[in-house]
Amino acid sequence: MYIKELSVINFKNLEQVELEFSHKLNCFIGNNGVGKTNLLDGIYYLSFCKSYFNSVDSQNIRHEEEFFVLQGQYSRLDEDENIYCGFQKGQKKKFRRNKKEYKRLSEHIGLLPLVMISPSDTSLIMGGSDERRKFMDSVISQNDRQYLDQLIRYNRALLQRNNLLKYFAANRVFEPDNLEVWDAQLVMLGEKINKRRQEFLGELQPIFQKYYDFISDGHEQVTLEYQSQLNEGDFEGQLKEALQRDRVLQFTSVGIHKDDLELKLGDFPMKKMGSQGQKKTYLVALKLAQFDFIRSVNQAMPILLLDDIFDKLDGERVEKIVKLVSGNTFGQIFITDTNREHLDQIIPRVGADYRIFRVTDGAVTENGNNNGGEPKVVENN
Amino acid sequence: MTQDTFPSKLLENAVTEFAKLPGIGKKTALRLVLHLLKQDKEDVHRFSNSITRLRDEIRHCKVCRNISDTEVCNICSNESRDHGTICVVENIRDVMSIENTQQYHGVFHVLGGIISPMDGIGPADLEIDSLIKRVGEGDVKEIILALSTTMEGDSTNFYIFKKLKESGVKVSMLARGVSIGDELEYIDEVTLGRSIINRQLFEQSLGQ
Numbered sequence: 001m002y003i004k005e006l007s008v009i010n011f012k013n014l015e016q017v018e019l020e021f022s023h024k025l026n027c028f029i030g031n032n033g034v035g036k037t038n039l040l041d042g043i044y045y046l047s048f049c050k051s052y053f054n055s056v057d058s059q060n061i062r063h064e065e066e067f068f069v070l071q072g073q074y075s076r077l078d079e080d081e082n083i084y085c086g087f088q089k090g091q092k093k094k095f096r097r098n099k100k101e102y103k104r105l106s107e108h109i110g111l112l113p114l115v116m117i118s119p120s121d122t123s124l125i126m127g128g129s130d131e132r133r134k135f136m137d138s139v140i141s142q143n144d145r146q147y148l149d150q151l152i153r154y155n156r157a158l159l160q161r162n163n164l165l166k167y168f169a170a171n172r173v174f175e176p177d178n179l180e181v182w183d184a185q186l187v188m189l190g191e192k193i194n195k196r197r198q199e200f201l202g203e204l205q206p207i208f209q210k211y212y213d214f215i216s217d218g219h220e221q222v223t224l225e226y227q228s229q230l231n232e233g234d235f236e237g238q239l240k241e242a243l244q245r246d247r248v249l250q251f252t253s254v255g256i257h258k259d260d261l262e263l264k265l266g267d268f269p270m271k272k273m274g275s276q277g278q279k280k281t282y283l284v285a286l287k288l289a290q291f292d293f294i295r296s297v298n299q300a301m302p303i304l305l306l307d308d309i310f311d312k313l314d315g316e317r318v319e320k321i322v323k324l325v326s327g328n329t330f331g332q333i334f335i336t337d338t339n340r341e342h343l344d345q346i347i348p349r350v351g352a353d354y355r356i357f358r359v360t361d362g363a364v365t366e367n368g369n370n371n372g373g374e375p376k377v378v379e380n381n
Numbered sequence: 382m383t384q385d386t387f388p389s390k391l392l393e394n395a396v397t398e399f400a401k402l403p404g405i406g407k408k409t410a411l412r413l414v415l416h417l418l419k420q421d422k423e424d425v426h427r428f429s430n431s432i433t434r435l436r437d438e439i440r441h442c443k444v445c446r447n448i449s450d451t452e453v454c455n456i457c458s459n460e461s462r463d464h465g466t467i468c469v470v471e472n473i474r475d476v477m478s479i480e481n482t483q484q485y486h487g488v489f490h491v492l493g494g495i496i497s498p499m500d501g502i503g504p505a506d507l508e509i510d511s512l513i514k515r516v517g518e519g520d521v522k523e524i525i526l527a528l529s530t531t532m533e534g535d536s537t538n539f540y541i542f543k544k545l546k547e548s549g550v551k552v553s554m555l556a557r558g559v560s561i562g563d564e565l566e567y568i569d570e571v572t573l574g575r576s577i578i579n580r581q582l583f584e585q586s587l588g589q
């Protein structure tokens with residue numbers, strides 16, 4: 001699947017832009033703050049009905065304007081698809097597929113699979129364990145609604161159990177019968193969720209390893225491990241054991257809501273020992289593994305957005321990544337960069353179809369391709 | 382309408398009372414009150430009487446805890462119903478829904494809510510003890526749990542089940558799955574998944 005044309009009006013700092021893309025490699029080059037990432041965000045928006053960065057739609061409108069429009073012409077499974085999104089201040093946003101408006105936005109999400117790698121993803125390594133659980137959950141629930149349902153129910157039961165513990169403490173009472181019903185729900189759902197996460201990590205781990213080895217040339221030993229209290233013994237027993245502590249803490253101290261992913265470099269935690277470049281490599285490998293996973297459960301090939309990928313990585317690694325994503329296992333790619341020389345050197349060597357766009361303060365011009373012929377001016381303010 | 386000045390204190394009082402009702406804001410309250418003012422006095426008296434009598438004279442059936450005019454409600458005092466089967470529901474609205482199906486001929490037990498620590502509702506606040514007592518006393522053969530399919534409903538089901546386990550009474554639950562007249566492609570995956578797990582023999586479905 002790929003996006004053939006994108007048209008943007010008043011989205012973030014982009015006043016009016018119309019672009020035609022290569023089905024393979026597309027690069028946006030320009031200085032800081034000119035709107036490269038906003039172009040990626042526009043493409044992201046058309047897939048997920050929201051911005052990657054800012055979920056408040058009124059703040060995604062260009063300053064002093066009243067509305068924004070995003071329109072994409074896609075080719076999906078050899079069919080043309082026109083996706084339109086319009087948002088006007090004070091109104092509901094409109095999403096149309098081939099001129100037909102969606103009743104619910106959730107019907108659209110999943111139609112145009114997409115993976116974005118952005119510098120803000122470092123929270124996956126540096127942030128708390130909730131970031132990593134969110135990563136696992138969002139990937140698994142993409143094609144497993146049952147899992148999502150179990151997760152919602154688990155969190156609900158957890159909330160109720162914690163409330164009950166607080167009630168016990170506030171009223172100086174203890175009703176084991178009452179607690180037991182929530183324990184039973186947590187155990188039943190928690191064990192299923194734990195099993196699913198285990199399976200998922202089992203599938204993800206080798207793919208991740210493959211990508212990391214490729215990008216780093218196999219010089220570094222990294223591991224990705226699923227950690228859960230449930231892996232260490234039966235959940236029901238642990239809940240019973242922790243009861244006294246839970247009553248003091250007034251919340252539940254064991255369960256899958258404490259799960260984490262252990263990211264290691266050699267024998268040490270990535271968070272503490274990894275260099276910035278290693279962390280970035282780790283992240284890219286993880287996200288590419290996610291890409292593989294999403295591709296395997298979707299009919300259409302996902303689009304890959306690489307935001308500021310060259311930052312902090314050495315030239316060798318960058319070339320490896322570009323080579324990797326130009327291959328057949330990946331579809332259409334979008335890359336942003338501040339420095340043209342990087343790409344000028346690397347991209348022609350890769351040999352895939354490409355287009356380079358120069359972005360200057362909200363305007364975009366095409367600045368090179370390998371289709372032969374002069375680069376044509378696509379849009380100029 | 383933030384700080385409205387009403388020309389009449391009587392009017393203001395009435396509006397304030399109406400605005401306490403669920404789903405009624407100040408504007409709607411004013412509209413209702415002005416409407417009442419336009420009606421005949423007798424009509425308005427009948428209206429206010431019905432509310433006063435409702436509050437003063439309503440009772441809860443001493444058997445099933447349903448709202449009733451008499452000590453024992455119509456359903457519980459009906460000899461032709463099957464008193465060996467008790468359907469456990471949250472409130473009177475559920476009783477009415479199940480009655481409307483005309484498929485149920487047993488009796489009810491109204492819990493008055495479901496267990497939810499978040500809302501400060503524990504088993505002791507519900508009519509669970511009276512249900513256990515009822516099962517212990519009478520000739521009850523089956524309990525049908527008909528609570529909402531939420532986390533809280535499930536937990537309440539589980540609590541009741543645990544409490545009734547020793548009595549040996551049969552405990553069943555409403556079937557969960559595809560609703561009648563649905564096209565498969567529009568059913569959410571969780572429900573459809575549950576329907577496949579809980580499938581039934583075709584023979585059983587005949588004549589239903």
